[in-house]
Amino acid sequence: MKLLDFVVQKAIVPDLVVSSKDDAIKAMVSSLKDAGIFKADDEEGVVAAILKREELGSTGIGKGVAVPHTKHPSVDRLVATVAIAKNGVDFASLDGEDVYILFLLVSPPDRPGDHLRALETISKHLRNENFCNFLRQSKTAQDVYDLLEEADNDQLDQ
Amino acid sequence: MNKSESNKKVTVGLTNGLHLRPQSMIVQAAQGFESDVTLSIEGHKVDAKSMLDLMTLAATFGTELLLEATGSDAGSAVEAIGGLFDSNFEGMDS
Numbered sequence: 001m002k003l004l005d006f007v008v009q010k011a012i013v014p015d016l017v018v019s020s021k022d023d024a025i026k027a028m029v030s031s032l033k034d035a036g037i038f039k040a041d042d043e044e045g046v047v048a049a050i051l052k053r054e055e056l057g058s059t060g061i062g063k064g065v066a067v068p069h070t071k072h073p074s075v076d077r078l079v080a081t082v083a084i085a086k087n088g089v090d091f092a093s094l095d096g097e098d099v100y101i102l103f104l105l106v107s108p109p110d111r112p113g114d115h116l117r118a119l120e121t122i123s124k125h126l127r128n129e130n131f132c133n134f135l136r137q138s139k140t141a142q143d144v145y146d147l148l149e150e151a152d153n154d155q156l157d158q
Numbered sequence: 159m160n161k162s163e164s165n166k167k168v169t170v171g172l173t174n175g176l177h178l179r180p181q182s183m184i185v186q187a188a189q190g191f192e193s194d195v196t197l198s199i200e201g202h203k204v205d206a207k208s209m210l211d212l213m214t215l216a217a218t219f220g221t222e223l224l225l226e227a228t229g230s231d232a233g234s235a236v237e238a239i240g241g242l243f244d245s246n247f248e249g250m251d252s
Binding site: 056057059061062063065067069094112113115116117119120122123124126127 | 173174175176177178179182185186209210211213214215216217218219
């Protein structure tokens with residue numbers, strides 16, 4: 001699986017400025033809605049489902065990264081967006097550090113394998129420090145998209 | 159301290175596979191031991207103390223993994239983390 005198989009180009013948020021975890025999630029879901037991924041009526045439900053998942057344990061996995069996610073019937077395939085928060089967001093992460101890179105995933109209820117493969121793809125690239133550094137330095141949505149494409153094509157040095 | 163080695167085959171019993179919550183339970187348990195702890199699928203071996211490592215496993219329901227520990231408390235580490243698999247991560251529903 002490749003990043004651009006599920007990251008929605010139009011929903012990339014290169015300049016996330018928020019003061020809380022909840023606001024970060026709301027902004028990212030709103031961006032997916034604006035990209036036409038689901039109806040406006042579903043936005044609130046998707047946000048609520050992601051926040052409910054966070055209550056079970058933070059998806060701030062450490063090293064400045066969070067992967068908030070949920071299953072939701074409003075999508076018929078796995079979709080995701082990426083946000084870069086230059087100032088960091090307090091995500092109650094496992095290592096206590098703020099997060100700067102966020103991948104938010106929404107998957108159909110009946111496709112757990114796709115969700116695991118998306119996490120695999122994301123983590124594989126995040127283990128490359130160049131990928132993380134370049135992602136955090138991205139200024140525009142196009143910068144982020146180009147970087148994801150380079151990562152997908154294995155064009156980044158390890 | 160004596161170095162010892164311990165290992166056990168474990169199977170993913172969660173219908174959603176080894177997703178983020180069970181992974182974080184493994185990391186938290188593994189970090190409590192001095193021993194190096196790894197999980198592997200068909201030769202792809204990762205550090206059980208690292209979320210980013212565990213996420214690369216993408217282990218679906220029914221997948222068999224090899225749990226290995228090396229260090230002074232290897233036996234206890236395998237017992238604790240093997241126990242998480244055996245209990246389906248303390249009775250997680252899916």
